[in-house]
Amino acid sequence: MQNSGIEVLFEGSNFERLLGGLLVTIEISFVSIVIGTVLGIVMGLLRTLNVKLLQALLRLYLEAFRIIPILVWLYVVHFSFTPLLNIDISGETTSILVFSLWGAAEIGDIVRGALQSMPKHQEESGAALGLSRVQLYRYILIPQAIRRMVPGAINLATRMIKTTSLVVLIGVIEVVKIGQQIIELGVIKAPTASFWVYGFIFILYFAVCFPLSRISRRVERRWQN
Amino acid sequence: MNLDWEFIAESLPLYGDAMWLTLKLAFWAILFSLVLGLIFSVILYYKVKGISFIIQAYIELSRNTPLLVQLFFLYYGLPKVGLRMSEVTCAIVGLTFLGGSYMTEAFRGGMEAVSRTQVESGLSIGLSRTQLARYVILPQAFAISIPSLGANVIFLLKETSIVGAIALMDLMNVAKDLIGMHYKTAESLLLLVAAYLILVLPLSVVLSWLERKVRYAEFGD
Numbered sequence: 001m002q003n004s005g006i007e008v009l010f011e012g013s014n015f016e017r018l019l020g021g022l023l024v025t026i027e028i029s030f031v032s033i034v035i036g037t038v039l040g041i042v043m044g045l046l047r048t049l050n051v052k053l054l055q056a057l058l059r060l061y062l063e064a065f066r067i068i069p070i071l072v073w074l075y076v077v078h079f080s081f082t083p084l085l086n087i088d089i090s091g092e093t094t095s096i097l098v099f100s101l102w103g104a105a106e107i108g109d110i111v112r113g114a115l116q117s118m119p120k121h122q123e124e125s126g127a128a129l130g131l132s133r134v135q136l137y138r139y140i141l142i143p144q145a146i147r148r149m150v151p152g153a154i155n156l157a158t159r160m161i162k163t164t165s166l167v168v169l170i171g172v173i174e175v176v177k178i179g180q181q182i183i184e185l186g187v188i189k190a191p192t193a194s195f196w197v198y199g200f201i202f203i204l205y206f207a208v209c210f211p212l213s214r215i216s217r218r219v220e221r222r223w224q225n
Numbered sequence: 226m227n228l229d230w231e232f233i234a235e236s237l238p239l240y241g242d243a244m245w246l247t248l249k250l251a252f253w254a255i256l257f258s259l260v261l262g263l264i265f266s267v268i269l270y271y272k273v274k275g276i277s278f279i280i281q282a283y284i285e286l287s288r289n290t291p292l293l294v295q296l297f298f299l300y301y302g303l304p305k306v307g308l309r310m311s312e313v314t315c316a317i318v319g320l321t322f323l324g325g326s327y328m329t330e331a332f333r334g335g336m337e338a339v340s341r342t343q344v345e346s347g348l349s350i351g352l353s354r355t356q357l358a359r360y361v362i363l364p365q366a367f368a369i370s371i372p373s374l375g376a377n378v379i380f381l382l383k384e385t386s387i388v389g390a391i392a393l394m395d396l397m398n399v400a401k402d403l404i405g406m407h408y409k410t411a412e413s414l415l416l417l418v419a420a421y422l423i424l425v426l427p428l429s430v431v432l433s434w435l436e437r438k439v440r441y442a443e444f445g446d
Binding site: 063066067068069071072075076079080084158162163165166168169176183191192193194195196197198199201202205206209210213 | 285286288289290291292293294295297298301302303305306379383384386387389390397400401404410411413414417418421422425426429
């Protein structure tokens with residue numbers, strides 16, 4: 001291994017810049033998760049209603065995100081907005097839009113699954129007590145459903161953080177892009193830089209996602225009983 | 226919106242080639258992932274000392290990092306320490322690295338779901354550990370894990386959309402090139418979406434059908 005490799009990570013402000021890039025990724029994921037959760041809860045509730053047409057539409061929406069890769073969605077939105085609608089939107093906005101819509105679809109399905117997996121007698125007991133529909137949801141169904149939703153939602157969050165790495169491919173300046181800039185700048189001075197820089201980004205993602213998946217597993221185990 | 230059908234007809238062969246590449250990559254990656262997953266899950270099931278820990282570490286590493294970064298590390302990083310692979314090899318290795326852990330978890334979930342009585346019955350008629358795995362646990366575990374294995378197959382097929390990042394002429398790259406060269410954005414994107422629908426949709430339909438079928442194959446409990 002040549003000597004001028006790992007140092008590249010600590011030269012100048014490289015280290016901070018890479019962390020800053022990671023922050024962009026996390027920001028996009030965070031905003032998308034928040035928007036997606038709000039939209040997803042509404043969608044999940046709508047999917048428990050017995051309206052055929054609405055069911056079909058929401059199902060189609062979910063399947064569209066399950067079948068077509070997210071990168072394709074990013075391309076479609078990124079390349080078609082400007083020519084079709086004649087508005088210029090940034091890569092970040094595109095990403096947040098796509099990830100929010102994806103998140104909404106998945107959270108919607110988690111919420112629906114949780115609500116529908118609730119034992120029927122819970123609802124019936126509530127009704128027997130004379131609770132109204134709203135009270136039933138507010139005091140009985142939703143609090144129990146949340147327990148079943150949290151592990152899945154955290155899992156989705158790690159998947160989203162990992163998937164946001166793709167936004168570099170539509171020109172967002174995030175951690176991978178900054179890594180590439182560092183490698184290009186040091187191409188003569190530090191020929192082995194790409195090994196260290198990509199290795200470091202690898203570790204950065206792991207450091208963010210691993211705790212989350214640990215928490216999800218722990219919550220799942222504890223709340224199962 | 227007026228679509229340029231001539232342009233669409235002309236670009237079809239390009240998309241055809243790219244779909245073929247995607248299928249080839251996905252085929253090998255899925256095959257290797259399944260083999261890896263099967264071996265690893267058996268090792269984890271029997272809690273083989275030492276190796277189990279390494280496999281566990283691999284699973285965490287693979288599941289908690291994005292494929293894009295894994296590919297970049299394999300393709301741009303490793304040659305610097307003397308390990309050079311072609312784009313295709315790199316893509317297959319990367320996808321297998323990712324898929325292997327998902328398949329391991331799917332198989333292991335299935336093995337652990339095989340009911341206790343099945344294992345005990347097997348032991349009581351004097352089966353060895355290998356026989357137990359071969360004749361009792363694995364066939365049932367396989368049936369139980371079909372839904373998650375299927376989900377992983379679709380997941381891997383979709384993840385191939387990322388290999389364009391290491392200079393492979395996949396569907397994403399073809400679409401991007403066509404947009405860049407001819408400004409036929411709508412046509413190129415339409416073909417791109419259509420290509421993935423053709424690839425993934427039939428598989429997803431078949432798998433959900435298969436899922437309903439194998440429910441009959443579950444025993445015990």
